[in-house]
Amino acid sequence: MTALNLRTTAEIQASDAAHHWHPFTDTAELAAKGTRVISSAQGCWLTTNDGDRLLDGMAGLWCVNVGYGREEIVEAVARQMRQLPYYNTFFQCTHPAATEFAEALSEVSPAHMSRVFFTNSGSESNDTVFRLARVYWDCLDKPSKKMFIGRRNAYHGSSVIGASLGGMGAMHAQSGLPVPGVHHIGQPYWFGEGGESDPAEFGRARARELEAAIDAIGEDNVCAFIAEPIQGAGGVIIPPETYWPEISRICREREILLIADEVICGFGRTGNWWGSDTYAIEPDLMSIAKGMTSGYIPMGGVLISDRVAEVVAHKAGEFYHGYTYSGHPAACAAGLANLRILREEKLVERVRDDLAGYLAKAWAGLADHPMVGEARTKGLLGALELASDSAARTRLAPLDGMGAGARCRDLCVENGLVMRAVGDTMIISPPLVISHGEIDELAARARKALDGLADAYA
Numbered sequence: 001m002t003a004l005n006l007r008t009t010a011e012i013q014a015s016d017a018a019h020h021w022h023p024f025t026d027t028a029e030l031a032a033k034g035t036r037v038i039s040s041a042q043g044c045w046l047t048t049n050d051g052d053r054l055l056d057g058m059a060g061l062w063c064v065n066v067g068y069g070r071e072e073i074v075e076a077v078a079r080q081m082r083q084l085p086y087y088n089t090f091f092q093c094t095h096p097a098a099t100e101f102a103e104a105l106s107e108v109s110p111a112h113m114s115r116v117f118f119t120n121s122g123s124e125s126n127d128t129v130f131r132l133a134r135v136y137w138d139c140l141d142k143p144s145k146k147m148f149i150g151r152r153n154a155y156h157g158s159s160v161i162g163a164s165l166g167g168m169g170a171m172h173a174q175s176g177l178p179v180p181g182v183h184h185i186g187q188p189y190w191f192g193e194g195g196e197s198d199p200a201e202f203g204r205a206r207a208r209e210l211e212a213a214i215d216a217i218g219e220d221n222v223c224a225f226i227a228e229p230i231q232g233a234g235g236v237i238i239p240p241e242t243y244w245p246e247i248s249r250i251c252r253e254r255e256i257l258l259i260a261d262e263v264i265c266g267f268g269r270t271g272n273w274w275g276s277d278t279y280a281i282e283p284d285l286m287s288i289a290k291g292m293t294s295g296y297i298p299m300g301g302v303l304i305s306d307r308v309a310e311v312v313a314h315k316a317g318e319f320y321h322g323y324t325y326s327g328h329p330a331a332c333a334a335g336l337a338n339l340r341i342l343r344e345e346k347l348v349e350r351v352r353d354d355l356a357g358y359l360a361k362a363w364a365g366l367a368d369h370p371m372v373g374e375a376r377t378k379g380l381l382g383a384l385e386l387a388s389d390s391a392a393r394t395r396l397a398p399l400d401g402m403g404a405g406a407r408c409r410d411l412c413v414e415n416g417l418v419m420r421a422v423g424d425t426m427i428i429s430p431p432l433v434i435s436h437g438e439i440d441e442l443a444a445r446a447r448k449a450l451d452g453l454a455d456a457y458a
């Protein structure tokens with residue numbers, strides 16, 4: 001396929017370096033290396049401006065669940081834009097696309113959640129849950145319940161509240177975050193932090209940090225606990241099976257709201273509609289985005305349990321919160337078309353009954369590579385821990401100032417694969433339309449990159 005633009009890659013890179021400030025990118029490194037210019041995509045494959053094809057092991061940024069090139073979504077958005085390109089959902093207004101999408105979402109939501117509040121991103125969704133959860137306790141005449149408990153190394157977005165709820169030390173250090181009213185406990189990351197403990201015991205111990213934090217802060221002061229069912233950006237941290245049952249017990253027994261950030265885990269990624277289904281979590285609020293439109297148009301939302309919705313609607317009346325583009329018609333049209341594809345093609349069931357097992361097997365085949373300390377998957381999320389000694393879980397020392405993860409990531413690209421590095425954890429989250437052959441290809445390309453890494457360390 002030819003690129004849509006006529007500029008050379010060098011011209012694009014020069015213009016980009018001069019005018020475009022990139023998210024989460026080291027500007028000096030970017031200027032030295034040049035951006036990777038992606039000009040088109042189809043299915044699970046990206047095409048660079050120079051015509052090279054890359055297998056997209058990350059579904060963009062964990063979002064292109066139905067794959068690239070879906071004419072149904074393009075057509076639905078074009079149709080909607082011709083009919084009603086914009087109208088708002090404030091002040092007693094709605095439009096057919098918002099109503100239809102909200103209803104369709106309620107059909108796939110957990111049974112106790114029948115309403116959605118529309119936002120434009122995962123960060124905005126988490127800003128919304130922060131405000132809504134506090135309003136809920138105000139409505140119940142418990143205004144002291146303001147404190148949020150999140151986890152270290154969690155990612156909940158880049159807005160002030162999203163970054164505060166998240167536990168990314170580097171983000172906090174740059175702008176004096178978190179804001180007051182947020183406390184962090186440990187993450188259930190056995191490979192990185194479990195030491196000599198057994199994973200099941202470690203999972204329970206990390207969950208019980210929540211109970212200890214509630215005791216220390218005082219139950220009357222705690223509003224909610226927020227967590228991703230599986231931490232994505234933190235390095236695809238799949239919790240031990242003991243973790244979520246214990247967290248659920250604590251939230252049930254203590255009077256605090258449970259908020260699941262489903263921005264990555266939602267829309268089929270773990271083999272069920274929600275990561276919460278996979279771990280039998282019953283959240284009060286769920287933040288959603290990404291797979292909601294498969295990234296074709298920006299959109300996010302909050303799924304609200306009937307218990308919270310009824311209290312707030314009854315007592316607060318108006319919730320003074322909303323975004324100009326909440327329920328944007330084009331985004332709703334994209335979301336509806338995306339949901340139709342997920343349902344008609346049974347992509348969630350396909351992940352659960354077929355792809356999860358197929359990927360798990362292919363991925364497990366990498367576990368014996370000398371550079372790999374652990375290979376883990378859940379649904380279509382996967383991680384490889386790079387290590388020099390898998391039994392001792394010993395990390396590789398940087399070579400020539402470059403960490404093993406960053407080197408492996410570059411080797412993946414050289415081998416035609418996009419895999420992301422979080423420190424020395426390599427992660428994948430491919431589109432849900434990936435075929436068996438493409439999973440084999442993904443594993444084969446990852447192995448070549450690992451071989452290259454082994455050569456560099458030889």
Ligand code: PLP
Binds near residue numbers: 233
């Ligand atoms: N929550 C989680 C779990 C995420 O992974 C992300 C983004 O990666 C966000 C929230 C923020 O979403 P956005 O980038 O759309 O603001």
